[in-house]
Amino acid sequence: MKAKINVVLILLFFQFSIVLPQSKQIEAVKQESSITYQLTHLLHEIESTSKEAYCKIDFDLSKKEIKKVFVQVDVTTFNSGNSNRDSHAMEVIDALSFPDSRFTSSSITQKGDSLKVYGKLTFHGITQDIVISAATKWTNNKLVVNGNFDISLTAFKVERPSLLFIPCKDILKFTLDQVFNLM
Amino acid sequence: MNNPVISKSNLFDFFQKSDCYAKYFFAIIFLSLLSFPILKAQDLTKNSNKLLIPSTSVFSNSLSRGESLAFANSVFPDTTVQIFKPKLLPDKMSFFERGLWGENGLMRGIGLASPLTPEVRKYELEVRRTMLTAHQIGGFATLGLMLATCYYGQKIIDGDFNYESTKKKLVFATITSYSITALLSILSPPPLIRRDETSTTTIHKFLAWFHVAGMIVTPILGSLINTNRVFNIDKAHFHQVAGYITTAIFATAMIVITF
Numbered sequence: 001m002k003a004k005i006n007v008v009l010i011l012l013f014f015q016f017s018i019v020l021p022q023s024k025q026i027e028a029v030k031q032e033s034s035i036t037y038q039l040t041h042l043l044h045e046i047e048s049t050s051k052e053a054y055c056k057i058d059f060d061l062s063k064k065e066i067k068k069v070f071v072q073v074d075v076t077t078f079n080s081g082n083s084n085r086d087s088h089a090m091e092v093i094d095a096l097s098f099p100d101s102r103f104t105s106s107s108i109t110q111k112g113d114s115l116k117v118y119g120k121l122t123f124h125g126i127t128q129d130i131v132i133s134a135a136t137k138w139t140n141n142k143l144v145v146n147g148n149f150d151i152s153l154t155a156f157k158v159e160r161p162s163l164l165f166i167p168c169k170d171i172l173k174f175t176l177d178q179v180f181n182l183m
Numbered sequence: 184m185n186n187p188v189i190s191k192s193n194l195f196d197f198f199q200k201s202d203c204y205a206k207y208f209f210a211i212i213f214l215s216l217l218s219f220p221i222l223k224a225q226d227l228t229k230n231s232n233k234l235l236i237p238s239t240s241v242f243s244n245s246l247s248r249g250e251s252l253a254f255a256n257s258v259f260p261d262t263t264v265q266i267f268k269p270k271l272l273p274d275k276m277s278f279f280e281r282g283l284w285g286e287n288g289l290m291r292g293i294g295l296a297s298p299l300t301p302e303v304r305k306y307e308l309e310v311r312r313t314m315l316t317a318h319q320i321g322g323f324a325t326l327g328l329m330l331a332t333c334y335y336g337q338k339i340i341d342g343d344f345n346y347e348s349t350k351k352k353l354v355f356a357t358i359t360s361y362s363i364t365a366l367l368s369i370l371s372p373p374p375l376i377r378r379d380e381t382s383t384t385t386i387h388k389f390l391a392w393f394h395v396a397g398m399i400v401t402p403i404l405g406s407l408i409n410t411n412r413v414f415n416i417d418k419a420h421f422h423q424v425a426g427y428i429t430t431a432i433f434a435t436a437m438i439v440i441t442f
Contacts, residue, residue: 043441043442054265072265074265074267074269076270076376081382082380082382082384083374083378083380083384084374084382085384086376087374087376088312090269090375090376091311096269096301096304097305099267099269100267102264163441164319
């Protein structure tokens with residue numbers, strides 16, 4: 001009888017270990033998260049931010065590790081404080097044909113609080129492999145991820161915007177600040 | 184004897200003396216009309232596939248739009264990749280812009296632009312970019328002409344009347360260049376995004392009200408300098424100051440856009 005109970009308990013244990021989720025999909029809190037790009041021109045530096053990005057991670061609760069990342073943003077939501085400039089940016093990236101930009105991770109390496117997220121970024125209708133360097137921070141049941149990556153405008157077939165006939169630099173620097181509520 | 188008030192006869196003299204103004208006015212209108220045929224919408228739908236699905240052969244590691252969506256779905260099978268549809272016209276449009284380029288605007292009404300579709304709007308944004316680039320070139324040319332006019336105007340005030348004919352030519356060139364430059368901005372299709380904000384562009388547009396006023400007042404004051412064919416230095420000084428102020432405001436409007 002006791003042996004039977006043990007077998008049942010072992011089976012139940014295996015059952016739960018399979019059924020209970022090891023990882024959880026969490027969406028970033030939009031109000032607290034943002035994506036910013038920085039564009040450098042000879043005359044000044046421009047920063048444009050979107051607080052409308054949709055970011056989702058697959059999070060391993062036991063290991064406290066991010067397993068997968070997906071980010072999608074409506075490119076027209078970026079605001080540099082000058083709508084004329086933002087409108088010009090939308091023209092050069094052809095926002096009417098390619099209204100969103102998205103990133104899907106393919107692999108992630110984590111060393112302590114440092115992350116390297118490898119994946120594919122689709123921007124201006126072109127998909128390229130990129131690497132996002134990020135750092136994680138834990139505060140009050142919240143996971144804060146700060147990441148950054150650079151892209152080349154010409155690699156994504158984007159004509160460099162000009163001001164007074166001077167084109168901006170080819171490198172577009174992105175900064176991601178995403179906050180996840182783990183409760 | 185030097186009546187500073189603009190009387191009817193002064194205005195009559197102004198228009199009679201400078202019958203060339205009419206010529207330049209019609210030249211401006213004609214040149215503006217020339218820019219309209221390029222706005223005539225074309226059938227761009229033939230290229231739509233090429234625009235929407237870029238070639239994968241350009242970059243070895245690039246994916247098509249469909250493949251990219253499929254990849255995202257394979258990583259996160261239960262995530263719905265959102266499909267965004269951007270607004271074709273900005274929420275904030277001036278009465279003039281709406282009347283000209285709105286969904287039922289004059290341009291579409293008279294057939295100079297096609298009914299509003301994403302493809303047509305893309306073409307309109309290209310036209311806008313071309314017009315605004317020409318607006319920038321026109322701005323530099325106008326500033327150069329304004330400075331040259333000021334220089335020769337100053338020479339005349341200093342007593343060298345040999346430059347009167349040169350100055351007159353420069354005045355006409357400045358007015359023509361200024362008018363074309365202004366029309367290129369005013370008549371351009373609206374941007375994709377416009378928000379309520381104070382930016383360098385807002386200041387640039389705000390200053391335009393003042394240099395427009397200056398461009399109207401300065402030639403009128405100039406036409407009043409010669410009373411009964413006698414050069415009146417007091418009236419010349421009013422014209423001189425108006426010219427310098429207009430040039431300064433115009434230059435400021437150009438500089439402010441670089442910040």
